[in-house]
Amino acid sequence: MIGYVRVSTEDQAQHGVSLAAQRERLAAHASAHGYDLIGVEGDEGVSGKVDPRKRPGLSRALALVRDGGADGLVFLKLDRLSRSVRDILKLADEAKRRGWHIASVHEHIDTSTASGKFTLGVLALLAEMERDQISERTTMGMQQVAREGRARSRFLPFGHRIEGEPDATTLSSGERRPLVEHAEEMAILRRMIDLKSAGLGAQRIAKTLNAEGTLNPRTGREWTTPNVAGLLRTRLNRRTGS
Numbered sequence: 001m002i003g004y005v006r007v008s009t010e011d012q013a014q015h016g017v018s019l020a021a022q023r024e025r026l027a028a029h030a031s032a033h034g035y036d037l038i039g040v041e042g043d044e045g046v047s048g049k050v051d052p053r054k055r056p057g058l059s060r061a062l063a064l065v066r067d068g069g070a071d072g073l074v075f076l077k078l079d080r081l082s083r084s085v086r087d088i089l090k091l092a093d094e095a096k097r098r099g100w101h102i103a104s105v106h107e108h109i110d111t112s113t114a115s116g117k118f119t120l121g122v123l124a125l126l127a128e129m130e131r132d133q134i135s136e137r138t139t140m141g142m143q144q145v146a147r148e149g150r151a152r153s154r155f156l157p158f159g160h161r162i163e164g165e166p167d168a169t170t171l172s173s174g175e176r177r178p179l180v181e182h183a184e185e186m187a188i189l190r191r192m193i194d195l196k197s198a199g200l201g202a203q204r205i206a207k208t209l210n211a212e213g214t215l216n217p218r219t220g221r222e223w224t225t226p227n228v229a230g231l232l233r234t235r236l237n238r239r240t241g242s
Contacts, residue, residue, distance in 0.1 A: 001030065001103070002070040003040035004061045006080045008047045019044060022076045029074070029105045038070055048083035052091065062091075065100050072101040072112070085123055086199045092120050158218070158231050159185040184217055192228060202229035 005022035019042045030037035041064075043057035052058050058081075064070050072095065075081050081104070082088050092111055095101050101112040110116040156162065160179040188209070195205045206223040216223055 001035050001037055001072050001074045002061045002064050003030075003037055004058055004073055004075045004081065005040055005042040006046060006048065006055075006057070006075075007044055022080070025076055025105060026074060035071075037074070039064075048079050048081075052082060052087055066098065070100070072103060074103040074105065076104070077106040078104050078109070089120065089123065157234070159189045188214060188217070189231065192232060196232060202226075202232065 003023065003026040005019045005026070007019055007022075023040050023042075026040060027037055041057040041061040043055045046055055046057075052062070061070075061073055065073055073081075073091075078088060081091070081102070092102055095111055101110060101116075103110040103112075103116070107119065108115075109119050111120060156179065159182055161182045162179060191209065191214070192205055195208055200208065203225045206225050206228045209228075210222045214223070215221060216227060
């Protein structure tokens with residue numbers, strides 16, 4: 001097994017669970033459970049939200065496993081590997097397909113065992129529930145705008161137009177007019193929701209839409225990360241009332 005350790009900030013490195021302490025825990029775990037710890041790779045001052053592919057230490061550890069130099073990857077806690085359930089599940093799926101395994105000391109997870117696979121299955125279910133909730137909240141926000149049939153601000157909500165004026169995207173100050181759905185924008189918004197529900201962030205959603213040749217109908221330009229993030233945030237806020 002190859003070990004992996006991580007601390008996210010300089011302060012944590014000095015006052016929290018240090019890399020050295022994590023290494024000691026991994027060595028003790030290996031000794032207690034009778035497996036060989038052939039080495040430990042680490043990342044210092046790196047957030048768990050950073051893409052695993054962009055972490056030097058984790059990349060080295062995974063390269064060793066993928067090349068057959070180790071049976072699997074062991075770490076102290078799941079959040080040392082990643083704070084993204086999606087990233088963890090992707091690695092677990094790769095491990096299953098390629099015949100290696102991952103193990104977390106703190107959570108007692110080892111995908112080479114039935115109980116470890118079950119625990120990861122629960123994590124996958126929770127992640128799927130979260131994606132469904134995001135989709136449901138966003139869709140309900142869209143439906144609320146349609147039911148009200150009115151704009152709440154000078155700029156019309158994406159996916160809607162003034163009834164009888166399909167090219168208008170703004171209102172005069174203080175003006176309130178009935179709204180109707182705009183088919184093209186609603187289709188784009190639903191596509192965004194589907195991608196968000198699949199676990200994609202705003203940046204990847206923008207890249208996907210652009211790759212599909214879908215321009216922003218309001219500007220005629222390609223989508224940007226702020227464009228997508230703003231639209232999705234607005235829809236969620238309409239649902240929650242914030």
